[in-house]
Amino acid sequence: xxxxxxxxxxxxxxxxxxxxxxxxxxxxxxxxxxxxxxxxxxxxxxxxxxxxxxxxxxxxxxxxxxxxxxxxxxxxxxxxxxxxxxxxxxxxxxxxxxxxxxxxxxxxxxxxxxxxxxxxxxxxxxxxxxxxxxxxxxxxxxxxxxxxxxxxxxxxxxxxxxxxxxxxxxxxxxxxxxxxxxxxxxxxxxxxxxxxxxxxxxxxxxxxxxxxxxxxxxxxxxxxxxxxxxxxxxxxxxxxxxxxxxxxxxxxxxxxxxxxxxxxxxxxxxxxxxxxxxxxxxxxxxxxxxxxxxxxxxxx
Amino acid sequence: xxxxxxxxxxxxxxxxxxxxxxxxxxxxxxxxxxxxxxxxxxxxxxxxxxxxxxxxxxxxxxxxxxxxxxxxxxxxxxxxxxxxxxxxxxxxxxxxxxxxxxxxxxxxxxxxxxxxxxxxxxxxxxxxxxxxxxxxxxxxxxxxxxxxxxxxxxxxxxxxxxxxxxxxxxxxxxxxxxxxxxxxxxxxxxxxxxxxxxxxxxxxxxxxxxxxxxxxxxxxxxxxxxxxxxxxxxxxxxxxxxxxxxxxxxxxxxxxxxxxxxxxxxxxxxxxxxxxxxxxxxxxxxxxxxxxxxxxxxxx
Numbered sequence: 320x321x322x323x324x325x326x327x328x329x330x331x332x333x334x335x336x337x338x339x340x341x342x343x344x345x346x347x348x349x350x351x352x353x354x355x356x357x358x359x360x361x362x363x364x365x366x367x368x369x370x371x372x373x374x375x376x377x378x379x380x381x382x383x384x385x386x387x388x389x390x391x392x393x394x395x396x397x398x399x400x401x402x403x404x405x406x407x408x409x410x411x412x413x414x415x416x417x418x419x420x421x422x423x424x425x426x427x428x429x430x431x432x433x434x435x436x437x438x439x440x441x442x443x444x445x446x447x448x449x450x451x452x453x454x455x456x457x458x459x460x461x462x463x464x465x466x467x468x469x470x471x472x473x474x475x476x477x478x479x480x481x482x483x484x485x486x487x488x489x490x491x492x493x494x495x496x497x498x499x500x501x502x503x504x505x506x507x508x509x510x511x512x513x514x515x516x517x518x519x520x521x522x523x524x525x526x527x528x529x530x531x532x533x534x535x536x537x538x539x540x541x542x543x544x545x546x547x548x549x550x551x552x553x554x555x556x557x558x559x560x561x562x563x564x565x566x567x568x569x570x571x572x573x574x575x576x577x578x579x580x581x582x583x584x585x586x587x588x589x590x591x592x593x594x595x596x597x598x599x600x601x602x603x604x605x606x607x608x609x610x611x612x613x614x615x616x617x618x619x
Numbered sequence: 620x621x622x623x624x625x626x627x628x629x630x631x632x633x634x635x636x637x638x639x640x641x642x643x644x645x646x647x648x649x650x651x652x653x654x655x656x657x658x659x660x661x662x663x664x665x666x667x668x669x670x671x672x673x674x675x676x677x678x679x680x681x682x683x684x685x686x687x688x689x690x691x692x693x694x695x696x697x698x699x700x701x702x703x704x705x706x707x708x709x710x711x712x713x714x715x716x717x718x719x720x721x722x723x724x725x726x727x728x729x730x731x732x733x734x735x736x737x738x739x740x741x742x743x744x745x746x747x748x749x750x751x752x753x754x755x756x757x758x759x760x761x762x763x764x765x766x767x768x769x770x771x772x773x774x775x776x777x778x779x780x781x782x783x784x785x786x787x788x789x790x791x792x793x794x795x796x797x798x799x800x801x802x803x804x805x806x807x808x809x810x811x812x813x814x815x816x817x818x819x820x821x822x823x824x825x826x827x828x829x830x831x832x833x834x835x836x837x838x839x840x841x842x843x844x845x846x847x848x849x850x851x852x853x854x855x856x857x858x859x860x861x862x863x864x865x866x867x868x869x870x871x872x873x874x875x876x877x878x879x880x881x882x883x884x885x886x887x888x889x890x891x892x893x894x895x896x897x898x899x900x901x902x903x904x905x906x907x908x909x910x911x912x913x914x915x916x917x918x919x
Contacts, residue, residue: 352729391726391733397744398705400737401698421730425753426691426723427783429652433691444697453725455755455778457785478755483727485757492792492800500792500800 322519326527326558330472331448334417335561336530338384339587342616346419346563347379347608348593349388349407355597365399368392371597372407376414378605382612384589385417385448387563405444418447419563419589423478425453425460432463439467449474451537451563455489458507469515474533476563479504480547482539482570491547501547505584508534509556516558528557531587535561540572540580540590551582559587568595568611574618590615622819626827626858630772631748634717635861636830638684639887642916646719646863647679647908648893649688649707655897665699668692671897672707676714678905682912684889685717685748687863705744718747719863719889723778725753725760732763739767749774751837751863755789758807769815774833776863779804780847782839782870791847801847805884808834809856816858828857831887835861840872840880840890851882859887868895868911874918890915 326332338344351361351368361367372388379386388407393400411418424434437443438450452461452475467473480490480501490501498506512532516524538544544551562581566572567590577585596607626632638644651661651668661667672688679686688707693700711718724734737743738750752761752775767773780790780801790801798806812832816824838844844851862881866872867890877885896907 350730352733389730389733391724391730391737394745395733395737395740395743397737398698398701399744401701405698423726424691424723425725425755427781427786430650430689430691430721433652433689433695437691437695437697440695443695444699445694453753453755455725455753455786455789456781456783457788459785459788460783481727481756483756483760485759486727486755488757488759488794488803489755489789489792489800492789492794494788494792500789503788 322515322523322527324472325469325515325533326530327472330533331417331474332472332531332533332558334448335384335474335587338417339531343382343384343612344588344590344615344619345383345608345612346589346591347375347383347386347596348591349375349386350593350597351392355594358598359600365396365403368396368400369403369406372403373410374601374604376407376410376416378608380414380416382609385419386411387419387421387591389593390420390422401445408445408447419476420445420447420450423451423453425455427456427460428463431460435464435467439464439471439473441471449476451476451478453478454504458504465511468533472533474535474561476535476537476561477504477508479536480538480542480544480549482541482566499548502549505536505549505560508536509560512556512558512560530558531561532558535563535587537563537565538581538584540564540566540577541570544580549584551584553583555583555586560584561587561589563589563591565591568592574615577619588619622815622823622827624772625769625815625833626830627772630833631717631774632772632831632833632858634748635684635774635887638717639831643684643912644888644890644915644919645683645908645912646889646891647675647683647686647896648891649675649686650893650897651692655894658898659900665696665703668696668700669703669706672703673710674901674904676707676710676716678908680714680716682909685719686711687719687721687891689893690720690722701745708745708747719776720745720747720750723751723753725755727756727760728763731760735764735767739764739771739773741771749776751776751778753778754804758804765811768833772833774835774861776835776837776861777804777808779836780838780842780844780849782841782866799848802849805836805849805860808836809860812856812858812860830858831861832858835863835887837863837865838881838884840864840866840877841870844880851884853883855883855886860884861887861889863889863891865891868892874915877919888919
């Protein structure tokens with residue numbers, strides 16, 4: 320491994336850094352659920368999901384930082400849903416858009432490695448730039464994806480603190496080392512990113528330290544992170560920790576409050592919006608995406 | 620909802636109860652990973668995975684209690700892998716075999732509901748009898764699957780305590796109510812099953828109390844459950860809690876120790892074996908499955 324294979328310009332981390340430098344912070348959700356498909360006058364089937372996905376890709380290229388298909392809404396159609404998804408992903412690659420697969424996969428050993436292979440292997444039919452993952456089996460259970468991060472320049476977003484009320488049962492639980500579960504996910508992600516700098520020369524480390532790292536976290540935008548012992552007053556991590564934040568817009572988070580909510584964690588912020596840009600049908604989609612992207616650029 | 624729709628003879632819970640009464644405890648894994656496919660002289664592709672899956676189904680019908688495809692090993696082939704999986708699932712349905720989809724899905728709200736719809740909706744292309752789920756976002760985040768449990772007689776296995784060493788970071792963490800994360804998963808599953816008895820007449824409750832409930836847990840077979848504050852000396856839950864236990868056989872768990880390991884939790888035990896029955900190629904598969912199934916019947 321070299322620092323370039325995980326953090327260079329052509330990697331997820333490098334491309335995300337460029338998007339943020341261009342003041343693009345919007346992560347455009349692709350959530351073809353039944354209600355939204357009806358809103359678009361599309362059938363609740365794989366063809367409908369494909370149409371919505373390709374429309375979001377087309378409207379997002381050069382405007383949003385990335386797109387994030389929620390895989391559950393494709394998976395409900397079985398193999399036909401995955402055929403549709405592969406076409407959406409091919410469009411996104413051709414458009415040069417970063418794609419975060421919202422799959423929330425988690426397992427151990429060769430099983431987790433197989434999930435990581437599915438979504439992060441260069442040339443695989445479901446190849447994306449990054450995927451969301453769940454570490455109920457421990458941060459170390461994600462090892463099968465770390466290979467793709469180190470060698471193929473891919474990215475991860477590890478679930479840390481989420482906004483649904485019942486999540487606190489697990490995420491605020493106290494580990495034997497005294498940290499909360501959510502806090503440890505944040506710190507372990509930062510430590511992983513820092514480990515990528517080991518052995519590189521001083522100039523490369525200085526450059527990479529200012530950019531985004533490849534492993535980020537998911538943090539709800541409507542949370543008080545202090546409730547999870549996540550200290551947002553600490554200095555910005557090097558490399559900067561990417562934060563994927565759902566909850567702005569329709570769910571009530573105010574983008575103007577992002578700096579207060581995330582503090583030092585908010586310097587590589589991707590604000591996800593799904594319902595807010597999808598509701599209202601295909602007509603007006605491009606304008607809604609542009610408007611939200613501009614609002615984010617102004618606020619951040 | 621009636622008690623019959625969640626616990627009747629035709630449901631996952633009812634059929635599992637019948638399998639256990641017939642002394643079938645083996646959950647035959649379908650894990651088409653590269654090494655095992657090579658061992659079977661099959662290509663590492665969707666067709667190879669399909670061939671392995673259909674062979675395991677054929678050899679398991681009437682011998683094992685259920686089959687458990689590890690979905691990650693199909694997913695790595697993208698849509699082609701899901702086409703292969705759909706054929707394996709169709710075979711299993713035709714053979715009357717219970718199928719547990721080892722998908723470890725977890726999310727919230729409509730997204731989690733879409734995963735549950737994918738795997739548990741009667742008539743859907745990926746329909747199975749039960750699925751494994753992850754509740755990093757809280758036991759309550761599984762609500763989208765509970766509908767399928769209550770109304771369509773489906774089953775769940777919630778990850779509780781797993782055997783990989785790094786899992787303890789999360790699973791032994793202490794919740795604000797004093798329980799460990801893993802302990803709460805076990806107790807919440809038992810409480811959910813018990814809630815299904817509410818409002819039923821005395822005779823129905825008496826019958827259902829002796830059988831397996833629809834919501835079970837995954838507990839590693841090589842663990843000391845006391846390390847997670849899981850008390851195996853408590854009386855058997857009513858309905859009985861299904862336990863899906865990987866780790867017997869190749870991973871070192873001894874089936875003869877099952878009663879000591881699981882105590883009162885071990886009365887609806889499904890022992891998963893994957894590598895132990897798959898290694899050695901297709902020749903001999905049926906005999907390995909039969910041998911392991913008989914060993915389990917003798918030991919339990």
